[in-house]
Amino acid sequence: MADSLSESAKKQIHDDVYTNKPEITGFIGDLGLADVYRYENWLGTLKTFSKNDEDFVKNLNEIILNEMTDPRETLGIRSMVDNHNYLEKLSKEAKDKYLYYIDNYIKSYSSNEKASYINSKK
Numbered sequence: 001m002a003d004s005l006s007e008s009a010k011k012q013i014h015d016d017v018y019t020n021k022p023e024i025t026g027f028i029g030d031l032g033l034a035d036v037y038r039y040e041n042w043l044g045t046l047k048t049f050s051k052n053d054e055d056f057v058k059n060l061n062e063i064i065l066n067e068m069t070d071p072r073e074t075l076g077i078r079s080m081v082d083n084h085n086y087l088e089k090l091s092k093e094a095k096d097k098y099l100y101y102i103d104n105y106i107k108s109y110s111s112n113e114k115a116s117y118i119n120s121k122k
Contacts, residue, residue, distance in 0.1 A: 002048045014049035017042065018059065024072045029109045031072050036118060039076025047080070057089045064094040074102040075118045082121075 002010060022038045024031070043060075050056035064077070077098065081087050087095060106119050 007051075010049050010051075014046065017045050017049060021063075021067060022076075024070050024076070028070070028072070029112060031075060031109075031112055031115045031118075033114055035072070036076050036114075039073060040079055043077065043080045057086060060086060061091050061094040064090065064098050068097075068101070071101040071105040072115075074098055074105065075115055078102065078118055079121070 002013075005013070020042075022035070022042050024035045024039065026032070046059055047056045050059060060077070060080075063073075068074070081090075081098070087098075090098065102119065106115060109115060
C-alpha cells in the first residue's frame with residue numbers, strides 16, 4: 001500500500017505515526033509482550049512509510065537519543081535492530097545508549113522473564 005501513495009501522503013502518514021509513539025505503561029519492572037508487540041509494529045510502520053532505509057535509520061537514532069522515555073522501549077526496538085542489522089548503522093551515541101539501556105534494564109529487573117526472553121532472541 002505504501003508504494004502506491006504519493007510522497008506527500010507517505011510523509012503525512014509517517015509524521016502522524018512518528019508523533020504517536022506507543023506508551024509502555026505500568027511499573028518499570030513490568031513488561032508485557034503486548035507492549036513490545038505494539039512498539040515493534042509502530043517501528044515497522046515508521047520503516048514502511050520512511051522515504052528510504054537511511055531516513056529510517058535517522059528516525060531510529062532520533063528515537064533512541066531524544067524520544068526514549070522508558071528503558072523498556074529498547075526491548076521494543078530489539079527485533080528491528082537485530083533482524084535488520086541496524087545496530088551497526090546507528091550513530092555511536094545512539095548505539096551506546098541503546099546497549100546501555102537494554103543491558104542495565106535486564107540487570108536491574110532480572111526477574112522479568114519476558115524481558116530476559118526477548119533479550120535472548122538474537
